[in-house]
Amino acid sequence: MDTTKIRQIITDHFRKTLKTLHRDGFVVGLSGGIDSTLTAHLAVEAMGPKKVLGVIMPERESSPESKALAMDLVRKLGIEHQEVDLTPSLEALGAYEKRDKVVRRYLESYTPGKHRVGIALRQDLTGSSMPPLHYLTIEDEKGVLLLEERIRLRDYTELVAATNFKQRSRAMQVYYWADHYNYAVLGTTNRDELLLGFFVKLGDGAADVEGIEGMYKSELYVLAKAMGVDQRVIDRTPTTDTLPGQKSQKGYFYGLDFNTLDTGLQVLEGLLTVKQGAERTGLEEAQIKQLVDNLKRRNETTTILRAPPTGIGRAPLAQYL
Amino acid sequence: MNESQLREKILDVVCENGVDRQSILANQQLAGKIDSLKLLELIEVLEDSLCRPIPEEELTEENFSSVPVMLKMANRLAQGAR
Numbered sequence: 001m002d003t004t005k006i007r008q009i010i011t012d013h014f015r016k017t018l019k020t021l022h023r024d025g026f027v028v029g030l031s032g033g034i035d036s037t038l039t040a041h042l043a044v045e046a047m048g049p050k051k052v053l054g055v056i057m058p059e060r061e062s063s064p065e066s067k068a069l070a071m072d073l074v075r076k077l078g079i080e081h082q083e084v085d086l087t088p089s090l091e092a093l094g095a096y097e098k099r100d101k102v103v104r105r106y107l108e109s110y111t112p113g114k115h116r117v118g119i120a121l122r123q124d125l126t127g128s129s130m131p132p133l134h135y136l137t138i139e140d141e142k143g144v145l146l147l148e149e150r151i152r153l154r155d156y157t158e159l160v161a162a163t164n165f166k167q168r169s170r171a172m173q174v175y176y177w178a179d180h181y182n183y184a185v186l187g188t189t190n191r192d193e194l195l196l197g198f199f200v201k202l203g204d205g206a207a208d209v210e211g212i213e214g215m216y217k218s219e220l221y222v223l224a225k226a227m228g229v230d231q232r233v234i235d236r237t238p239t240t241d242t243l244p245g246q247k248s249q250k251g252y253f254y255g256l257d258f259n260t261l262d263t264g265l266q267v268l269e270g271l272l273t274v275k276q277g278a279e280r281t282g283l284e285e286a287q288i289k290q291l292v293d294n295l296k297r298r299n300e301t302t303t304i305l306r307a308p309p310t311g312i313g314r315a316p317l318a319q320y321l
Numbered sequence: 322m323n324e325s326q327l328r329e330k331i332l333d334v335v336c337e338n339g340v341d342r343q344s345i346l347a348n349q350q351l352a353g354k355i356d357s358l359k360l361l362e363l364i365e366v367l368e369d370s371l372c373r374p375i376p377e378e379e380l381t382e383e384n385f386s387s388v389p390v391m392l393k394m395a396n397r398l399a400q401g402a403r
Contacts, residue, residue, distance in 0.1 A: 121357075130382040131357040150377075153361040293353055301356040 118245030167203025197302020
């Protein structure tokens with residue numbers, strides 16, 4: 001992988017697009033994860049530290065490590081930052097309360113702060129066409145599993161709607177600061193997330209400029225290493241920081257290691273053949289085919305997340321008469 | 322709910338979001354045609370008809386592979402047979 005060339009393509013894109021958008025710099029929400037950290041590195045390489053603002057948005061359930069790593073990044077890159085505690089906004093929106101109401105249908109004694117709630121998926125992406133089954137999990141403060149129960153459809157959608165307040169509140173803040181400084185918002189969506197719909201529309205999916213959406217997750221690690229990203233960020237288990245009991249993206253959404261997942265996505269996108277996919281992963285060709293079928297279905301069912309608002313067209317209505 | 326009503330209900334759920342009813346009726350196969358939310362909905366339709374939860378071990382690819390197989394499972398569970 002030619003990391004020098006990739007850096008050049010992305011930083012050129014940042015510089016060029018900023019001019020087109022008539023904005024003076026970039027805002028990026030910093031989560032302490034590899035996607036936002038790498039994006040901030042690229043933004044600084046493109047524009048210099050004075051034209052990049054980092055926004056750190058902890059809330060009462062986010063990992064303290066997220067904030068600490070984001071603060072270290074701000075210091076390392078020498079960029080300005082704003083810290084906004086999202087807890088009061090999320091409380092005002094009823095985000096915690098709405099979620100907890102759902103969880104109490106499964107465990108009446110559920111106590112936020114004491115118990116940690118998460119969603120686990122059961123699926124076999126390489127061995128079965130069965131879509132994933134969603135289970136609500138609740139752990140106590142020691143990490144002991146108290147409950148793992150298949151979640152009902154309406155409870156699941158209600159829970160997702162409530163937790164999506166977090167990503168959308170983050171988006172509101174980065175856009176506030178973007179408007180405040182006449183900056184553009186840099187997105188941090190990577191290719192896995194883009195293709196599989198692992199982002200919240202108008203939440204972490206909201207951005208003016210994207211940098212890494214052409215890169216698979218496993219490629220990000222290579223680029224991060226080449227750019228001198230903090231090793232703690234590289235080693236950190238990816239998390240969305242949305243549900244306190246959510247251990248990792250792998251557990252929640254992907255169900256596979258990133259090398260296998262990315263290989264499947266590359267086959268899906270026609271960059272590799274099934275045979276090459278099998279050779280790269282050590283899986284049987286039938287397993288790769290099954291994986292690709294499952295990824296394709298997931299890509300199709302998340303179309304709404306990637307689609308712009310669907311109108312009749314952008315031209316005056318008269319043209320369609 | 323009798324078998325015919327359950328069958329129609331299953332087809333309604335499966336075909337709600339653009340899946341072609343005729344193609345499902347033609348070969349009945351569901352592999353690749355339902356997503357995770359549809360699966361949850363189908364399970365609930367079956368559980369409502371049975372008036373009890375479907376055991377976890379029955380939630381297999383095979384049991385949800387086609388409409389007739391799903392109906393067969395529902396019948397079997399309704400009769401308490403395994």
